[in-house]
Amino acid sequence: MLEYIIFSLLNSLVLGMLLFMLSSGLTLIFSMMGVLNFAHASFYMLGAYFGYQISTAIGFWPALIIAPPLVGLFGALVERYGLRNVHKYGHVAELLFTVGLAFIIEEGVNLIWGRNAVTYPIPKLLDFPIFTLFNTEFSAYRMFMLFISVAIFIALYWILTRTRIGLIIQAALTHPQMVNALGHNVPAVFMLVFGGGSALAGLAGVIGGIFLVTEPAMAATLGPIVFVVIVVGGMGSLTGAFVASLLLAAIQTFAVGIEYSLSDLLALVGIRAEVGGILKDLWRIQLSHTGPILPYLFMVLILMFRPKGLMGKRET
């Protein structure tokens, strides 16, 4: 049991930090520009495919350095030549633009890399178990992921609190009009944030593509969960995104282990109902099956009852 808890904690940390890398960019983009970027997970996918392509050519380590800026550049171009033109039609149009973009990126990935998963293996240098506790191994690659994401977290924190551009971004998070009034070049800041957020997503892709599967559906599976993270964490709050990432990862990880269903619960209080039809299905569902859909439930409830999120300052 102890073994299970320790490894579940570690695993939820790894997944949580990966989610944070994705959601930090998204929450910055959303709170500054008001754009709910549906293509964010597509940038993550592009990161994975770029990483795969570069690492088959010249190796994983160069890919780790080159791929994220490439994705960031792509993101900046999208902002400059796409999103900015749509801005004048309002938020709905911007949102739909990103929906369409996600669509095109997925089809483009299908076209270039094929419909099936690609072989994107763990780099040789990291392909060993770093420690074994009880009977379970913890792979060096997971440790590496943890290391990278913590480094990114620290770097992000430093940039946002210690640099000039960081302070402008922070100001823009809470008072978007203020920044404009202060005479800063807001479009440039937007492009920077969009590109930076995309680059972060790209980095998450480069390392996440190995950890998970690099396939055209990877954006669609991860996309909605990132929204859940920023909603639960609260719009515009990086700390919120951080907490929510870890929280959601932990929920998903630990719910797996709880094999109780509604009927078990009822049996606990002495009710043993013989039911049929749809009730029987409901009765049968164990908490462990619901792990990955719990976040959506969580999101809907938060939006209904606490639209600020856990740590947000503004309503969505």
Add this chain to the structure above:
Amino acid sequence: MIIFLKKFGIWLAAVLICVVLPLIFRSGFSISLLSQMGIAIIFALSYNMLLGQGGMLSFGHAVYYGLGGFLAMHALNRIGAGTLPIPIELLPLVGGVAGVLAGLVFGWLSTARASTTFALISLGIGELIAASALMLPSFFGGEQGIIGDRVVKLTITGFRFGKQIEVYYLIAVWMLICVALMYLLTQTPLGRVANAVRDNPERAAFIGYAPRTVRTLQFTLAAFFAGAAGGLFAINYEIITAETVGAQASGSVLMMTYIGGVGHFFGPILGAILITFMQLSLAGVTHAWLLYFGLLFVGMVMWAPNGLSGIIMVHEPVWKARLMKRLLPAYGLIALPCLIMFLGAMILIEINYHLSLSINPENPMHLLGITFRAQSPVAWGLSLVMMVAGFFFFRKARSVVQERWSEVSQTLKGGLTR
């Protein structure tokens, strides 16, 4: 007579078109396509009750469509078994009732705010329903869905609905009824106040309306029509699966509505016809249809945010002022580079699809009656040159069009003040 025609002419024309179309396009495929278009028109218009008229961007409208379809399918099976005395022609109402019930509950829960909050809640509810559809097989039938047989004894018209053409006419009648009802709804106090809430919910509260109640009612009514469309779906296909409540169906209706244009009542009708056609016909022609579809959508968002109907309606005053002849030459001028640019892009896309999905990339490919090798540098070069040159002349031509437009609008304004 003339007044009557002016008022109801468009409806008469619609009826006429619905009657005549299957007589012209007689193949089984065309009639299936037309049937699906009818269903899609109801669905898209009901979606526009949210997005266009109520300002609610939903990512989960298929929930009501699908639930309507499932309930209708269960009802159909009961009708077939003789335990439910409802004539099959009224089955869409069963779907509608399912839509209303679900819409009332989920509508109330999600309409406290519009905009992004609403959009995200609808996304979440959509995901939840789609996920539970697979987890609750006794209602949703699991992966295989629920099947039924529409040939039942209980009918009021005497048709057996074994033939697709009979089903088509049933769908057409329901489609016309629903379109008329939805049109009339826009003319009612609720319809108008929904517009007011869309434009300015704070202000709407100070003319006596609770924005949430308005949204919930509008949402519920939209869910009714979505459910009715789902009911027709059940009759038409005699099978309904969990995918009808899923994200893809929700996304598809969003695209139909947006491409058609949310600003005018008839916009979603155009969108539903076009997108259904693309989904069902284009897919048989090119593997790349999804990409064309995505490009079309993004193109519309970027350059024609009011959709097809917006493009058409912009010309209404010009047409009335008999100024079209001034615009047409400029349009002709811009059409050519567009055509070239599009051809270039199409060649490039088709080459790539040929390389990735054809039987054998080495085989020559056929495009527009020309046969060539996909690897040929000529084809690549040509397509690139066409795209670049097309873009270049497109920009030139665009300024001509803009010039003409400003001339025409000057004249129009002059006409107004005179």
Add this chain to the structure above:
Amino acid sequence: MSTTALKLADVHKSFGSSKIINGVNLAVAKGERHAIIGPNGAGKSTLFNLISGFYPLSAGYIELNGHMISNLPPHRINRLGLSRSFQVTNIFPKMSVFENVRCALLWPMGYGYSFWHLCDRLKKINAKAEEILERINLADRRHIPAGLLAYADQRALEIGITIAGNAEVILLDEPTAGMSLSETERAVELIRDVTTGKTLLVVEHDMQVVFNLADRISVLVYGEIVATDHPDKIRQNPQVQEAYLGKESA
């Protein structure tokens, strides 16, 4: 209390730790035209938002014609006979001018959330809307989307929407802000015309307008009312001159 249309008793409002409204007492009699003046940041708009139910009160209560309205949602307060305009123009921009006015008539004239009546058949409402359009001089532009009107016309339309429902108590938030001199004159005329027989509470910066329009004036400074009196008396009140008018007249 039948002569008091609107009564505020010890109303408080604070956002976090900052107290914006600090114990306001005010009684506006039926048929009175009452103005609230005060320097920027005194809390005038906040006070309006409290009365109209936009914000919940922190303490105190508000009565409208003897009904307790504190902490009711805006639409309920509106239905009890209070209507307001906004400082920033607040109309329905995509709808036509006529539609803007007609929508404001639907609830008061009893059509509620009806989806079984057709608006074009509601002859009474349409006639009333036409009448209001005539009064606010927008009849000739009735089919234009409201968002495309000139600024002064949008303000006029907003007043039209505000009075359309025949509410007894009208709140106007800086109705002439941003207007030229001649436009202001016309607006004052319009306001005087449409609020005849009604209770009016107005926030206004333009002192000319205030003294022209108001029967009584309250001065709000730092969330407190320092004086309430007839315009002439307010002009002379030393406290007021010091707090507010002093700067202006200087």
Add this chain to the structure above:
Amino acid sequence: MKTTLMRSLLIIAFLTLLSLPAMAADTIKIAYIDPLSGAMAGVGDAGYKHFQYNAELLNAKGGVLGGKKFEIVPFDNKTSPQDSLIQLKAAIDQGIQIITQGNGSSVAGALIEAVNKHNERNPDKPLLFLNYAAITPAFTNEQCSFWHFRFDAHVDMKLAAITNYIKSQPNIKKVYLINQDYVFGHAVSDSAKAMLKEKRPDIEIVGDTFTPLGKVKDFSPYVAQIQASGADTVITGNWGADMSLLVKAGKDAGLKVQYFTFYGSGLGAPKAIGDAGVGVLNSITEWHLDLNQEEKNKEDEEFFLGYNKKYSNNGDVPYYYGRIRTEMTMLAAAIEKAKSTDPKAIAFALEGMEYQTPYGKVIMRAEDHQLIQPLYISTYAKAGEGTVKYDSENTGIGFKTIKRIEAADTAMPTTCKMVRPEKK
């Protein structure tokens, strides 16, 4: 703004022009209704090429009935039942009477119903449905149809084969079941439990978990559970990412179990799983690409290489569906036997037909139209050693048979009550 409208109109105009179908008199058209665009296009495309290749080989030998050639006509159904029904209409419009499909039991179920209804309503122009991969047992049990023939072993047959193998392995003691939370996954779980209980009552089922379909990103929590349960064997019906992620997470955690799966040996799985599957991932199929080496079947090797050369995109998507060859050659044989291309005649000819494949005799059981064929359990192995000559999807990984299950041993009883039309 205008440009977009134009562009869309042009797209339609041009692409409609491109779609003029060619009609040839002496061909037997087979409608291939499977996904050819979107996420599942890779799988559908591979199947299409398989059919195309087999049709070509048959045509090269002179076709059937003295020169009639086969033509495969693809229809894109996007794995959607309703799209499939519309595509079916399109196929009927083209006069096609034989259809084949495999991806998605929902689609197959819809098609069986649609074919039944069509044949009932149009008895003079019936349709024949050859199913090559939809393996819900119901299709040859309670839902069986005279017009439907299945060339793949269904879920219970495959599970019976797996459990038979487990029966012969005394060192397997603790089995963990992990499946996707939908009808198919539950069917796998239920059948596996019942069969294990019957065949090896001493085996302990240490876990029976369901994962949401296609929603899990990190399987390590599940792996931790499997680890904690002490299982030595995992039976899973998971496919796609749900299988690859499971195996990869297991490798990451050093989980030492044997996996038994249905879809491990092709269609992208080798690529996604890679080395993580070597020696642990076992799949049950009727064919795999190193079988020709193991059984020293030169003819099959040539068959495999012929496909590879022409259709596999340089080995990226190698031959996978052994049963498509069986389907096509049996169809040809049935047409010869019936001396007719009439679907009803073909159906009667197919019923009970025995046929010699490169790896043994198969029989199309008359009572339920289920093909009974030998099955193989094979495991991931590094290519280049022993009989593992060819690798899958350029991964350097091939397959090694660990057990061949004879056709007769895979047969399961059926509840089908076949309703046949009158044989004229």
